[in-house]
Amino acid sequence: MEWLLEPFAVSFVQRALWGGILVSLICALAGTWVVLRGMAFLGDAMAHGMLPGVALASLLGGPLLIGAAASAGAMALGVTALGRSKRISRDTGIGLLFVGMLSLGVIIVSRSQSFAVDLTGFLFGDVLAVRDGDLVFLAVALALAAAVALLGHRAFMALAFDPRKAHTLGLRPKIAHGVLVALVTLAIVASFHVVGTLLVFGLLIAPPAAAALWVRRVPLIMLGAALLGTVSTAAGLVISWHGGTAAGATIAAVAVGLFFASALATLVTSQLEKKRVHAS
Structure with missing residues (x-):
């Protein structure tokens, strides 16, 4: 027990834990819809699409969050x-924007004297520097994400499972999709400075995907994702503290590891259930 609690006796690790928990909650709200939809x-492209704004803000000495948000x-x-175009598929449009924004960001960062440091910080973040x-910023972002998820729940649900019914019910699926993209954007912008854009994707996808293997109701998936994200944060910080590894990367690795463990567990449970049915 002392081995587990030792890291959290340090103030910056405590802040990292709370930061990771808040990020996990935000990502659970947005990531559930990312997985279901x-x-x-798109989430990966959005994460890396922030690079030009962050790079430009860094080069000009401005706030990174404002650059990321813009x-x-x-x-x-x-x-x-581009999603409204009938001649270009949505994936093609996302791919073009992904490559274009990432390339522009690298070009801007290359103008900086600290190219390697800036790009590394952007990709991997620094959870121990929270x-x-x-x-406070993450708490406000969480409140906003919760409000959007609550108010848009009915429209998001119809959009995820039956877009045509959403249109029939007057839920305006195009607007709902735009709001959902905004929710994902909020989660990524709020989280990137904690775990980095490359690793926030792990918390955005892995916990909801793991929870979705066990439950079907959306609120339960969100709850399960929040719990798995919190466990990933705590376990990642402990492993990082004792193993001397990068904290953000370790948290994301634990989250992905929990997904594969969940997938294996559901597979084994399914096989045992089939054997039990055949035996009876």
């Missing part, structure tokens, strides 16, 4: 606009 590629907003608008102000 099959929007994983760039992610532009990416979201681009995805929404400050009290960051926790």
